[in-house]
Amino acid sequence: MTTHIIKLIVILFTVRIVLCVNQRPNIILILADDLRPTIGKYGDQLAFTPNLDRLIERSCYFTKAYSQQALCAPSRNSMLTSRRPDTLHLYDFYSYWRTFAGNFTTLPQYFKENGYYTYSVVGANQRFILQRSEGTLPDIESKVEAKNFLAAFKNRSQPFFLAVGFHKPHIPFRIPDKYFKLYPQTKFGNSTNWRQYGVPDVAWNPYTDIRKRHDVKQLDIPFPYGPIPSAFGMSIKQAYYASVSYIDNLFGNLLSAVDLNNTIVVFASDHGWSLGEHGEWAKYSNFEVALRVPLVVYAPGITPRRIDNIVELVDLFPTLVDLVNLPPIAKCKRFSKKKLCTEGNSLLPLLKGLSARWPDQAFSQYPRPGPIPRKNSDKPRLPKIRIMGYTVRKTDFRYTIWMRFYPRNFSSDWSQIFGEELYDHRFDSAENENLVDRREFKRIRLELRSLLKKQFSFGASLGRPQRKKLSWREALLYEAYRPQILQPSYP
Numbered sequence: 001m002t003t004h005i006i007k008l009i010v011i012l013f014t015v016r017i018v019l020c021v022n023q024r025p026n027i028i029l030i031l032a033d034d035l036r037p038t039i040g041k042y043g044d045q046l047a048f049t050p051n052l053d054r055l056i057e058r059s060c061y062f063t064k065a066y067s068q069q070a071l072c073a074p075s076r077n078s079m080l081t082s083r084r085p086d087t088l089h090l091y092d093f094y095s096y097w098r099t100f101a102g103n104f105t106t107l108p109q110y111f112k113e114n115g116y117y118t119y120s121v122v123g124a125n126q127r128f129i130l131q132r133s134e135g136t137l138p139d140i141e142s143k144v145e146a147k148n149f150l151a152a153f154k155n156r157s158q159p160f161f162l163a164v165g166f167h168k169p170h171i172p173f174r175i176p177d178k179y180f181k182l183y184p185q186t187k188f189g190n191s192t193n194w195r196q197y198g199v200p201d202v203a204w205n206p207y208t209d210i211r212k213r214h215d216v217k218q219l220d221i222p223f224p225y226g227p228i229p230s231a232f233g234m235s236i237k238q239a240y241y242a243s244v245s246y247i248d249n250l251f252g253n254l255l256s257a258v259d260l261n262n263t264i265v266v267f268a269s270d271h272g273w274s275l276g277e278h279g280e281w282a283k284y285s286n287f288e289v290a291l292r293v294p295l296v297v298y299a300p301g302i303t304p305r306r307i308d309n310i311v312e313l314v315d316l317f318p319t320l321v322d323l324v325n326l327p328p329i330a331k332c333k334r335f336s337k338k339k340l341c342t343e344g345n346s347l348l349p350l351l352k353g354l355s356a357r358w359p360d361q362a363f364s365q366y367p368r369p370g371p372i373p374r375k376n377s378d379k380p381r382l383p384k385i386r387i388m389g390y391t392v393r394k395t396d397f398r399y400t401i402w403m404r405f406y407p408r409n410f411s412s413d414w415s416q417i418f419g420e421e422l423y424d425h426r427f428d429s430a431e432n433e434n435l436v437d438r439r440e441f442k443r444i445r446l447e448l449r450s451l452l453k454k455q456f457s458f459g460a461s462l463g464r465p466q467r468k469k470l471s472w473r474e475a476l477l478y479e480a481y482r483p484q485i486l487q488p489s490y491p
């Protein structure tokens, strides 16, 4: 008799768990590659993005969302672990945080551990930057695969977490020709952007990946500051916008297969891209254009709104956890090796329109191999990093400081400074005028500097940087380990 009662309790308990799991909505995370907010609803008058605009009308969208580093792998890994590049010790393409930093739980992994079925679709580089194409392409294939997954999963009771990566508008701009026709080049006018006066050399990214492309090589642009000719700049802008319309179309097609009554849809990008601002191109910097990303969160039952608070991509993990009511994630303590914790903040109060106290600050960083631009300034490998640029975006200002960095123990030295930048976003949203030497801005400069120091004070806390001798095993991994994280790998 007792056995029967126990069995009954077990069955009831199991049914309850299944019901709970069933009530959870599905999640689709769509990540574009290198997309700044060139989206109609984000106020870009040139962008033709009807599908994204339609979803944004039904969603919460963040106008001031920032990536933690303007480079694919560090940004994605930071977002997926909800920890900053300084915690993961991951600033390049070649290091693996599980080896260096800790065996942290990732966003999809957490959902998998909590009853979700996880699946990822990620799409791949050619010799030219401008290239038109017909027929099938990696992003089209990704869309088809994602739709196949949705169709196959339609009648399953288990909720799913589907991650879809679109490769565009990452270079090369190899996309169907019809999207170029949406944007006559004359729309973009002459490229009149210039390298700003008073900006330290260390801040400059020489966009070597673009220079390496065959069609750009022929232009023979002097390294590192020679400008891309205006007409070619217009072609790049045209191709970038065309690529955005291309993924907008794929996005719309994919979304038509999604049950929005029971699915949370998140659309974001890993970082932004310079389109000639400051005379620069591509990502690889601490400027607003390289760090600002679109972030759209559609969730059934959440009232659509535009949110102007400053938020970060590390916030996404705890937000999704809270949105589907999984056990919440604790904040990480300093240098925490805990497998599961967050360095971000759940955006749920903002999504619900609650007047929560919000920090309104975004921290990011970028490494350099030296103070003067050189061939590897855009993507220095970890052992070559000598300088780290830390930046904070507050409501009115962006402040950046570049200092000595020691890759062997990941420490920074606040006594060796290579440059500082201060931009007043109330009057200069393009970040054209560095105000760091202006006496009237001294107070805010020191305030923001101490904020950064509090956030990134590893080196300061150590005093003189200590050089740890690596074991042969560590050294081998340090120099040669090539992980499978060029694209995020989901469990």
Ligand SMILES: [Ca+2]
Binding pocket: 033, 034, 071, 072, 170, 270, 271
């Ligand atoms: Ca990217």
